[in-house]
Amino acid sequence: MSLPIQATIILPTTADRGLLLPLCVSSIRRQVIQAFELFIIGDGVDEPTRAVVHDLIRQDDRIRFFDHPKHSRRGEVYRHQALQEARGTFVAYICDRDLWLPNHLEVLAHHLQKATLVTTNYYYVRLDQQLVLPYLLTSPSQTARGILSAAGHRLDFYHRLPYGWRTTPNNRPTDLYMWEQMLAHADCRVAVAWQPTLLYFKRNDHPGWPTAQRYEELVRWNALLQTPPALQPVMDKALISAAYERNRYRESWVLLRGRRISELPDWFRTKLREWLKLPAVPKAGENGLPAPIELDY
Template sequence: MTRASVLIPIHDKPTTLPLTVDTVLRQSVEDVEVLLIGDGVTDDVRSVAVALTADDERVRFLDFPKGPHHGERYRHDAVGEARSDAIFYLCDDDLLLPDHVADLLGLLEEHSFVQSLNGEVRPDGSIRFYAADLGDPDVVAMHLRDDIRFCSVSITGTAHTRRLYDAVGDRWDTTPTGWWPDHWQFRKLMRHPSYSGATSPRMTALQFPTSSDGRDTWTDEARVQELRPWHALVVAPDAQDEIDRRCEAGRREQLVEERATIALLQRDLAWLRGEHERLGDDMTWLRDKYDESQRHLEWLTTQHAVQGRHHAAALATIEQLRAKVAHKNEVIARLRAKRR
């Protein structure tokens, strides 16, 4: 019986794919299968994929035409084709340590969605982490927020049960603009009432993300040159011990970096507080000026009303004088007429 199905989406990375698949086939759990999910693959990738299936019957190649975005819809078809109820994921330029499947299968005995300690390998060889525990409700809540993009899950290093996937019923599909495919899909699983998450304390999957550190400009040969020494390390007898050691060193370095970042943020926060106080003083001054202007406006309004009343009275007086003058003129005119 197949204990784990490892799904690997492929498109245009022929040089790294053999190294990636080799680390799956070297798992301490031997009864695994590899499903290569072709998304309009190049001729070179197809040639590599066919050769891999010929070399080991545990490898299968699902050769789909190019689909929307990264062909996420085909991953649903691959889940349906999988012979195991434990669904694992892996990128075509990443590597698994020998106990990766065993570690996560152990977690899947009591949980429905699990991952290796998540992080990435930088081109300088250092390791950095996407620190999070998928068993922490607060971490899950952060993943489910729409106003931020908090993500500590990746295609590589993640596994879930078929039961959870089927229960959700919302299949892998094209990712909306502005979202990462793994984040968008795995959020669906996290929302389900039967979700139960866990993160391994060990990093058993090594990620070399194309989207970071300028790797998107590297040639295929440059990518495989980076992976070869890491592949040699992964297949060595003491691989996990060495990765654990490097992870510990990476934690210390990242802690120093984060402390420095916190210090800078605290400095900026102090400056912002000062600006806030200054703006508060300015606001108080503006309020005083506003109140003074309001009082002056009220005085002017009163003066305007008084002047209006005086103006009206003056107009009335003028009209009265005009009437008197007109009456006197009439009397004078009549007297002059009698004299004639």
């Protein structure tokens, strides 16, 4: 007898993602909570990606594929259509470039016993392959800073929303547009889980890094996720650094946005390049490939 489905997982994807999907789905299949259904939402996938999805379905009958033509934005309406068929108590999301830690669904389920919307903290994987906690969310007021792969909400709450997922206006993040709708609802009860429960890989604005380059990075982290003794020191180092930076910020009056004065010129140059859409200037020793992961403190 099959267990009742606890989580409906929404995994949006598009063309040229066939290399990444098995790694992302592998992190889903290693969840402590196994009573889930996985909806892969195709937004204009190509034939190689479609073949990978069908192979994943053959391996796991909890996976369903919703195959759609390319949408004008990110296929938000396709997510809404799929959620009309969802059977989970709650909904979780993951980008095809990110990897969940095994406790991700478990943490969401715990907080969604009382909350209707929750976001967890997350480890951002830097270009030098070190982990950092970019914001260390601690308050429900910071929910709008949450990313798609860290968010979850109750399904019954979703069905009470005025619109649900809908086409996002240009120049607005699709996930932020959705969270704002939820936060404006009178029944919204927000929770923030302090635990980081995923590895987040943002590599420039959409579409970002080529898929082959993303694959080289994700494949090594996917291997680390399957070797907890090797991964734990890396996560510990990120938590210690976050605590140190938080204390330094609170104790010093010569910091701006948490940075020393000597660090500001590089930070301003980086921001200016982002605003002007200029290519990033590589630092000494960077060649665009993942650097070895340092496990020592």
